[in-house]
Amino acid sequence: MPIVYKLDQAAGLVRTTVTGPITVEDILNHLKNTIREKVLPLAELVDAREASPPFLSPNDMRLLAERILAMTFDRQALGPRAVVVEDLTMFGLVRIFATFVSTVFTINVFRRSQDAEAWLIEQTGARRP
Secondary structure, three states, X not given: OOEEEEEEOOOOEEEEEEEEOOOHHHHHHHHHHHXXXXXXXXXXXXXXXXXXXXXXXXXXXXXXXXXXXXXXXXXXXXXXXXXXXXXXXXXXXXXXXXXXXXXXXXXXXXXXXXXXXXXXXXXXXXXXX
């Protein structure tokens, strides 16, 4: 499973880990799972430092954004997302994706998990563990 998550109740957020290569369908399935399990409103810290090539293309990011924008879910309840990456290509791709979905939810990309978590705390008032 390339995308797994767990609820961090102490911090008040969802911690997601991405490993290996991922597809548009993997990301859409993750989103559907968070909707079904009612954790979508929480802030999410996505650690994608273990994601590996082949990375999604800019066109894949556009397709992913279009599919998310076409989905039916409570956009008002969608918490912010912070994605941590090490690879420069991934950094740029997440920035492209963030631009495409900026009308639906807040997403930001970081190189360090500490910066990502601090940003989420600023966005939501979530607690540090």
